[in-house]
Amino acid sequence: MRYLVTGAAGMLGRDVQAALAGRDVTALTRADLDITDEAAVRAAAAGHDVIINCAAYTKVDDAEAHEDDAYAINATGTRNLAVAAAELGAKLITVSTDYVFDGTAAEPYAEDLERDPINAYGRTKAAGEELALAAHPDGTYVVRTAWLYGAHGPNFATTMLKLAASKDTWSVVDDQVGQPTWTLDLARRLVALADADAPAGVYHGTNSGRTSWFGFARAVLEEAGLDPERIRPTTSAEFVRPAPRPAFSVLGHDAWKAAGLEPMRDWREALSASGIAAPAAS
Template identity: 50%
Template sequence: MPITAPLVVTGSGGQLGRALLDLAPHARGYGRADLDITDLDAVRAVVRTGDVVINCAAYTAVDRAETEVDAAFETNARGPMVLAVACGEIGARLIQLSTDYVFPGTGDRPYRTNDPTRPNSVYGKSKLQGEQAVQDLLPHTGHIVRTAWVYTGVDGDFVATMRRLERERETVDVVDDQVGSPTYARDLAAGLLELAERSDAPSILHATNAGQASWFDLARAVFAEIGADPRRVRPCATSAFPRPAPRPAYSVLSAQSWAAAGLTPLRPWRDALNDALTRIYD
């Protein structure tokens, strides 16, 4: 689908922001040093009538958020609110990225968009507050897109970490009691660009690569894809790696809303992983 909408990408220095600019080089990208999304006057200065703003800017240090509460809410809640105010003033649309962490993580089937939210971490609570601000301020021109387990395979994400550990260690222990939806940033970016052309899309959507996996499954798949013995990855329980912020045990997101909106479903996660690693090693 040709991209006709004038695009603004905030958080353009992150993995998703970079993927968006790679696929849509005409977009106006703003990293953290270029634009403070919590500064209304600064946002007003860069957003124009008719723009579609894709907000990838976020405080994503899940564990640090438990003690840096104000910082997490400033970026994840106030930031989207400010963007929504600015967009509402001039008739721009806003696509706000959100997360599986808004759910409690105790389910046993993929979470739908209308399932009750009940985040257990500061990070999840701050992202939910950002969602609510966009819904309240832009009921007709705002979209919430929840996603999960986003990676590119470089720069320290989970897939990149498994690539590094495969070189450094004989065996790697990875939790097998957390299940989610691994999502390749490039696939998600393509989906967001399609959404940017669809002003009639629902206000809340879920977008992840299809299928589900545990972190253990994903780690073994990474080893297999790069030609290493997947048996070198060993399963363990979450309790083996205590963290300040609780992790959802089950956070698979249903693609039902995305498909029902007529948007192109994201491909299976294993196919996407193969493509991601092929791009790195070619």
Template identity: 70%
Template structure:
């Protein structure tokens, strides 16, 4: 029987991975139970497992600008430690990465083999993590890039918009950042499907299909939850100046899934409808 280890198991994706692997032999460790930068602790945790899914990450994008060393420890050194332990144990490793490894200046979906050009500290540390995993475990690792995640198990943009709707007559949301809203439930199931068919090692883009601006996404959230989408007003990024730069274009291509005979994730609108029906955006 395949034994799975999930790191970062208390996070939004980590919780959905546990659901997607329900009924299997799973060890789920949160940050409180495993420091992925601790070589001895990681080696002990990985031993005896066949698959390691690393959902642990430093995801405070703005804080990373002034705490890049802290972000690097979790996002780059941690994956290197996990990859080393996975190779020693003969286990496959799934490293969850991000659209932030790209610069966001593209005009067509980023291919899986597109060179990475991060524009901020968070993206730099995640790209370094990818590089480490590829170097240490080239034949037994998967890099799955995610983006614009929302789910039941943690704070996220979609939940924030529903909450704001309860206290604000209108919400202003940017139209000049485009990406792929992605339900962690869909992503978790896709990762499990990839592991079940023993897909080739490599880079895969774990985002729902299609594209939307944050404005489009918010209008769909309002409409799907019975709110008036006309309460969502357009603005641009100049109205929300933050420490970390945001990629303007974060649409990822999905050719790698098709190449290995797995259907890419469904359209983001269908995923959102299903997530709302499942109560994902409930307070």
């Protein structure tokens, strides 16, 4: 099996390469491959059996003013990869987001629930899902994820640790609920999905359980051996941003059963395993 990883320099892309260690992998960064260029995508995809797409426009607030730019990467680019995969008879595993939903639910979002994004980023990712599944319905695997953190890029967990080094107290929103997800856990799951005899379609690649950003922040400090009481809860109304955020981003995991795979482990267990907030050695 030959694997192509796009967006290979990103936080998730680097962990996907780690999860594929020892295999025949072509890892292409944004500088190596512009996925909005259909001809370039066809050329890059040639000879591969699995394409794992980690390339994305992820600047959620910037997308409000630059939706065309986000669409080019998240929608057109994803479609280009699906078209190339279909021509090759290859699998495409493409990473999407909880932002395809409106965040008004009270129970975990099912994989087959209708998309209803509330911001530009979510619209472009929803379009990418639709275009890819239409272009290669028998070989496209859409894996929605959320609240990613990891060792190879800026993220919420590392931001909390930086704040802890510079502030006595600070506030974090407690009215947005989701599933913190370790990029290495997700990367391993993407590879397992590629290896499995699983039906094409939509899967939810998040660690299990749920918490708020406030709860996640406190957990990061606890893992670091710091006082979580330094963080105070606040509301989203106190942190107005250009793009509205879903209040509820918990994703259901029923599709994994059809693939013969268990849902990903609990988010708190994953946070401990990640070591991202491990106390510094004395």
